[in-house]
Amino acid sequence: MHSSDKPKVLIVDDEPDQVELLCLQLEDDYLPIPANSGKEALDIVKDLNPDLILLDPMLPGVDGFEVCRRIKNDPASRFIPVIIISGFFEKSNKIKAVEYGADDFINKPIDRFELKTRIRSLVRLKKNYEALQESENRYKQFFNNSPAVTLLVEPGRGLIVDANDPACSYYGYTREELTAKRIFEINLMSGEKAGDLQQLISREKKGHFYSSHKLASGEIRDVEVYTNLINVKGKELLFTNVYDITASKQTEKDLVESEEKFKNLVEMAIDGIFVETDRGEILDCNNSACRMFGYTKEEMVGLTIADLVPEDFAKTLPERITAEETTGDVAVERVNKKKDGTIFPTEISTKLFKLGGEERLIAYVRDITEHKKSEEALKASEENFRALFEHTPDGILILDFEGNILSANAAVGEMVDAPLDNVIGSNIYNYLVPESGATDLEDQINVYNDRGGYLRTYKILSSNGETVWIEGLGTRIMYRNMPANIVVVRDVTVRKQAEKTLIDAKMAAEEANRTKSEFLANMSHELRTPLNSVIGFSDLIAEGTAGPLTEKQSRYIGFISVSGKNLLRIINDILDLSKAESGKMELDREEFCVGKSVDKVISTMLPQTKEKNIMLSHKPGTQALTVYADPSKFEQIMYNLLSNATKFTPEGGSINVFSEKDGEMVRVVVRDTGIGISEENLNKIFNPFIQIDSSMKRSFEGTGLGLSLVKKFVEMHGGNIRVQSKLGEGTAFTFELPASPSSGM
Structure with a gap:
């Protein structure tokens, strides 16, 4: 575009560098005309009739507001758009600018794209005015071809008289639909505010405001509106340009939210955060900093960094701060002083940044008191480990x-009877006796790597040819920044020899027990026939x-029969015990009613209990209670317990049986009011062939097999049995068996 064809923009500012900057920003699209005073600007307006004026209100002599007023009061220049440019627009200045006729105002620093948009819009608006005055057709052409959303609105009733294509596209209506509406159906401004704005436009013949418009889709958009009162065929209409600023409003909102989030993050930070001047003066800090140093924020702001360090440290503080600034994000250690004088260590990282055009320093301060204590504890721990490593009688190896x-420590060298220097660097497999298997250790190490930890015993060969048993306990560690295993080894040769002796003795005892069981089984079988x-x-x-x-013969025969049956029962008990101990006894399990089985055994015991006037009762928890067991073994358990209770309960006593379900188990309790058992004898009663003292052997019949069989049978079912008793207060036997096949097995 030739310079003579470019729109003329008059730039009025008393700061030459600002004028020059604006000229450079606009010279591609406009012909900038500089002016440095209000008087000069008024003269240029008369001579050159510019297309738009950029006006700084702070001018020497005639200020910018007065210049604007004179231009707008002059019929020859009243339609020249004026944009007020200022670095500090207060609300009163904005109102004053509008009152003096300014078409727009922009805050410094100026965004050149926004500036060009505003200039382009206002220059176009001026051209529109000129075109409207020249020809209605030319106005129509401009109106319809304008890329801006443009409406013609009747001021009084708010009728939309016309709308251009961008307006129809923007609002989502056809031209016919849009021109059938009132502006109040689109503009969501409150009635009171709309009335005030209408009065202002009526008075000033123009307006600039922000509002929200509703589209056909129902979407609400934020808009910036420029409107001027024009005359079309003798009728005053509002020529209105609408600019969508939803994105910029959202950006502003996001910025506010971002600032709020940042502020919250700073306040919630565990570390103390300071904002300082380059002289070390504290401008701001967070709550963590206040808590760390013991000051309120009001006390902290205004202090210097020198106030927060010991006096001797403060002398070299400037050099230290300079050094810290050069480290950037790298943290350095420093000592600081609290309000109460307490000295404590800190870790500080700093960063320079610009705030309001001035250099500021942000410092992140962390109290490392606990960290220092941990370091000291770690150092002490390392020293303790080294002392333990060097002086423990156990061997310690670190293996890859x-x-x-x-x-390795010295104890390892002693175990293998080799110099420690020769041991370190060699491989552990070199010392293993082949029959213990080097690959076995490798498997153990692999198990450790997968699962964590191993404990194993090995045979090693010392340099003098002696075989040594060692026990190794290993775990994973980091050694010189690489994963490794630390293994504590102990010479267990003496223990292994003792274990072998014990194993041999155990095997001999087991063989003797098997021989005994076989003898008892054979002998019992021979006796039964x-x-x-x-x-x-x-x-x-x-x-x-x-x-x-005869009566005497009958009595003697009765003695023979009873004694024979008692002897048979003893032999049967011996056979059962022998089978149980040898693992040859099999259980024929099924589900059956506990109550019926208990009552069956009780009925067999009634003659004995009646003879001693003993009250025998059964109180089932529920009639439907079932147990999963071998019925014959269950009855034998009950018979032995009831027989034992009857034997040790004096005349006139009582025996109570109680059964109930407890989770997945059935619990049966046999409680008597007999002579009881002393505490020291409670752990003997389940041993076979044992009665608790010789006096009982004389006073009460029995072999001592009954309770032993009871315990064996209960445990074979996956149950348990326990006893509670006190001398003179009776005894209670409690056993539990699985209630179903899925429980207690």
């Missing part, structure tokens, strides 16, 4: 994952099959 010995004949024939004789018996 291939078994190479990275480090003649005993069956004794019992059988004595019963036949008692029934009179061999002829009538």
Whole structure:
């Protein structure tokens, strides 16, 4: 574009550098005309009739507001758009600018794209005025071809008289739909505010305001509106340009939210944060800084960094601050002083930044008192470890994952009878006896790597040819920045020899026990055959099959039968115990009713309890209670417990049986009011062939097998049994068996 064709923009500012900057920003699209005073500007307006005026209100002599007023009061120049440019627009100045006729105002610093947009809009607006005056057709052409959203509105009733294509596109209506609406259907401004604005436009013949417009879709958009009162065919209409500023408003909102988030982050930070001048004066700080140093924020602001360090440290503070600034984000250590005089260590990182055009320093301060304590504790720990490492009688090795010995203490050298220098650097596999398996250790190390930790015993060969048993306990560590294993080894040769002796003795005892069980089983079997004949024939004789018996003969035969049956029961108990101990006893489990089984056993015990006038009762928790067990073994358990209770309960006593379900188990309690058991004898009662003292052997019959069998049977079912008793207060046996196949197995 030739310079003579460019719109003329008069730039009025008393600062030459500002004028020059604006000239450079506009010279591509406009013909800038500089002026440095109000008088000079008024003269240029008369001579050159510029297309737009950029006006600084702070001018010597005639100020910018007066210049604007004179231009707008002059019919020859009243339509020249005036943009007030200022670095400090207060609300009163904006109102004054509007009152004096300014078309727009922009804050410094100026965004050149916004400036060009505003200039372009106002220059176009001026051209529109000129075109409207020249020809209505030319006005129509401009109106319809304008890229800006433009409306013609009747001031009084708010009728939309016309709308250009961009307006129709923007609002989402056809021209017919849009011109059938009132501006109040689109503009969401309150009625009171709209009335005030209408009065201002009526008085000033123009207006500039911000509002929200509703589109056909229902979407609400933020807009900036420029409107001027024009005459079309003798009718005053509002020529209105609408600019969508939703994005910029959102940007402003995001900026505010971002600043608020930043402020919150600063306040919530654990570290103390300071903003300082280049002289070390504190301008601001967060709450953590106040808590750290013991000051309120009001006390802190205005202090200098020198106030927060010890006096001797303050002498070299300037040099230290300079050094800290050069480190950037790298933290340095410093000592600081609290309000109460407490000295404490800190870690500080600093960064320079611009704030309001001035250099500021932001400092992040962390109290490292606990960190220092941890360092000291770590140092002490390392010293303790070194002392332990060097002086412990156990060997300590550090191995890599291939078994190479990275480090070892003197005890290791003594174990293998080799110089420590020769041990370190060698491989642990070199010392293992082949029969213990080097690959076995490798497997153990791999297990450790996968699962964490191993404990294993190995045989090693010392340099003098002696075999040494060692036990190694290993775990993973980081050694010189690489993963490794630390293994504590101990000479367990003596223990292994003792273990071998113990194992041999155990095997001998187990063999003897097996021999005993087999002997008892064979002997019991041999005894049962003649005993069956004794019992059988004595019963036949008692029934009179061999002829009538005298009273004495009948009594003697009864003694033979009872003694034979007692002996058979003892033999059966011995056989059962032998089978249980040898693992040959099998259980035939099924679900059955606990109450019926208990009542069945009780019925067999009634003659004995009636003979001693003992009250025997059963209180089931529920009639439907079932247990998963071998019915015959369950009845044998109950018989032995009830028989034992009857034997040790004096005449007139009582025996109570209680059963209930507890989770997945069935609990049965047999409680008597018998003589009780002393505390020191409670742990003996389940041992076979044992009665608790010799006096009982004389006073009460029995072999001592019953309770031992009870315990075996209960445990074979996956249950447990316990006893509670006090001398003279009776005894309670409690056993638990699985309630179903899925429980307690």
